[in-house]
Amino acid sequence: MAAPLRKQIKADVQTAILCAQLCDGLRGTDTVVLDLTEITPLFDFFIVTTANNRRQMLAIADEISKTLKGRGHKRLGIEGYDTSSWIVEDFGDIVVHVFTDETRGLYDLDNLWGDAPRIDWQASLASSPAALPVSVATASETVAVESDGADAVDGADEEE
Numbered sequence: 001m002a003a004p005l006r007k008q009i010k011a012d013v014q015t016a017i018l019c020a021q022l023c024d025g026l027r028g029t030d031t032v033v034l035d036l037t038e039i040t041p042l043f044d045f046f047i048v049t050t051a052n053n054r055r056q057m058l059a060i061a062d063e064i065s066k067t068l069k070g071r072g073h074k075r076l077g078i079e080g081y082d083t084s085s086w087i088v089e090d091f092g093d094i095v096v097h098v099f100t101d102e103t104r105g106l107y108d109l110d111n112l113w114g115d116a117p118r119i120d121w122q123a124s125l126a127s128s129p130a131a132l133p134v135s136v137a138t139a140s141e142t143v144a145v146e147s148d149g150a151d152a153v154d155g156a157d158e159e160e
Helices: 003-025 054-070 101-107 121-126
Strands: 029-035 045-051 077-079 086-090 094-100 118-120 133-137 142-146
Touching: 003 029, 003 045, 003 054, 003 094, 003 118, 003 121, 045 054, 045 101, 054 086, 054 094, 086 101, 094 101, 118 121
Parallel strands: 045 094
Antiparallel strands: 029 045, 029 118, 077 086, 086 094, 118 133, 133 142
8 A cells, every 4th residue: 555545544534523513512423433444435434323313323424524624624415314213424535334223223334334343432532642642443453553643632622
């Protein structure tokens, strides 16, 4: 893998972790980050979370959109915002799925993309932004991805 591509994936994983943390901060449940870099060329990461109600879904989608826009990411598309029980936000290499519990079970993206490694985004909550370790857990091994701290994920509120 070329060095610029590795650097971009490293930045994308940090952004995916930030999205998961935003979901968690707004009480999204069962939040997972799926690493699709070796599975499809269409996108690198899925963030999947469950909201308890429509209002919470909108709050999560809005906060992710606002935060990523403030960090220079352009949202390429959004589906389901007005009337659905599944909101999809497309940021290019990162796609965020916010479901109701029933709809998440129906579409079962976690199982559909079950061969994708899961990023242990919660490990980063206990770490400082300057040395944010991210573990990518697979069924048989854990691969550590180190951050140089260039994209601090705990400072989402600082841009307001």
